[in-house]
Amino acid sequence: EAGVTQSPTHLIKTRGQQATLRCSPISGHTSVYWYQQALGLGLQFLLWYDEGEERNRGNFPPRFSGRQFPNYSSELNVNALELEDSALYLCASSRGTGATQETQYFGPGTRLLVL
Amino acid sequence: TQLLEQSPQFLSIQEGENLTVYCNSSSVFSSLQWYRQEPGEGPVLLVTVVTGGEVKKLKRLTFQFGDARKDSSLHITAAQPGDTGLYLCAGTGTYKYIFGTGTRLKVLA
Numbered sequence: 001e002a003g004v005t006q007s008p009t010h011l012i013k014t015r016g017q018q019a020t021l022r023c024s025p026i027s028g029h030t031s032v033y034w035y036q037q038a039l040g041l042g043l044q045f046l047l048w049y050d051e052g053e054e055r056n057r058g059n060f061p062p063r064f065s066g067r068q069f070p071n072y073s074s075e076l077n078v079n080a081l082e083l084e085d086s087a088l089y090l091c092a093s094s095r096g097t098g099a100t101q102e103t104q105y106f107g108p109g110t111r112l113l114v115l
Numbered sequence: 116t117q118l119l120e121q122s123p124q125f126l127s128i129q130e131g132e133n134l135t136v137y138c139n140s141s142s143v144f145s146s147l148q149w150y151r152q153e154p155g156e157g158p159v160l161l162v163t164v165v166t167g168g169e170v171k172k173l174k175r176l177t178f179q180f181g182d183a184r185k186d187s188s189l190h191i192t193a194a195q196p197g198d199t200g201l202y203l204c205a206g207t208g209t210y211k212y213i214f215g216t217g218t219r220l221k222v223l224a
Contacts, residue, residue, distance in 0.1 A: 004157075033212070043158075043203070043214045090157050102207055103148055106157035 002027065004107035006091050012113045013081050021076040021110045025093030031055075032074040033104060034066060035090040043090065049074055050096050081114045088112075118142075119206055119215035127221045131193050136202055136218045139186045144206035144213075147180055147187045152201040161189075194222045 005024045013019050025032050034046040045058040049068035063079040072093075078085055088111050092104035119140045128134055138147070146165045150158035162171050164180035164187060171178045175198075177190040191198055199222050204215040 035214075042217045045212075045214070088155065092157075102212060103146070103160065103163050104205070104212060105160060106150075108157045109155070111155065 004091055004093050004105055006089075006107040006110050008110060009108065010111045010113070012115065014115050015081055015083060017081050019078045019081060019085075019112055021078075021089050021091075021112070022073065023076070023091030023093075023107060024073045025091075026105055028095070029093035029105075030072050030096035031094045031102065032068055032072065033092040033094070034074070034076050035092070036060075036087045037090060037109075038084075038087045046089075047076065078112075083114050086112060086114045119204055119213050121202075121204060121215040121218045123218060124216065125219050125221075127223065128194055130195055130222055130224050134191050134194055134220070136189045136191075136220070137186070138188070138204035138206075138215050140206060140213075141185065142206070142208070142213075143184050144208055145184070146207045147184070148205045148207070149178055149187070149189055150203045150205065152203060153199075158201075158203055191220075194220075196222045196224050198222050 007022045031050040033048050035043040036046055037043050046060055047066050048056040052068050066076040068074045088109045090106055090109045092106045094102040094104045122137045148163050149161045152158040162178045167182045167184045169180045175192045179188045202218045206213045
């Protein structure tokens with residue numbers, strides 16, 4: 001069974017540009033989560049999508065947005081990039097809402113560097 | 116606000132030593148996960164514990180969920196350099212998945 005996949009693996013942008021990151025969940029999983037992990041720090045929750053709807057959002061500005069497609073893959077968009085947006089962006093998937101246990105499985109991440 | 120505090124934050128030990136990492140909260144979780152993350156990669160799930168008091172073993176790693184389901188511990192026996200990494204606990208509640216602050220372990224050969 002294929003795991004969570006993310007693309008691209010690395011992304012270099014300049015300040016003010018927009019970045020688009022993509023994630024494909026494990027087959028059968030309907031929930032997708034996005035996290036930001038700055039160098040040497042823990043995981044900061046960004047967004048949670050399930051069945052195409054945004055279910056929860058972390059404490060990030062509106063220029064961080066995303067969507068989930070009918071095939072449950074997801075996109076994270078970061079507009080007006082700032083230097084401090086440089087981080088490893090992790091996507092995770094789980095079986096979806098309704099279960100009492102929602103173990104998340106992570107992809108390898110996208111390393112975003114803003115110059 | 117639910118928080119998961121991990122201790123210690125950093126740990127550097129010699130190969131062959133034993134260690135315990137703790138994950139504590141004032142909140143009750145329906146389940147708790149432990150992950151290990153290596154630099155530049157995504158966290159890899161090690162175990163999920165669900166029942167209060169549950170103990171799970173994964174080779175040299177022993178995981179315990181507290182009786183009240185508010186805390187957990189990870190014990191590593193005879194640590195090896197391959198155990199080096201960032202250990203993260205995560206608690207699951209209703210529509211919530213809370214990550215701990217992480218313990219960075221370095222095992223020296």
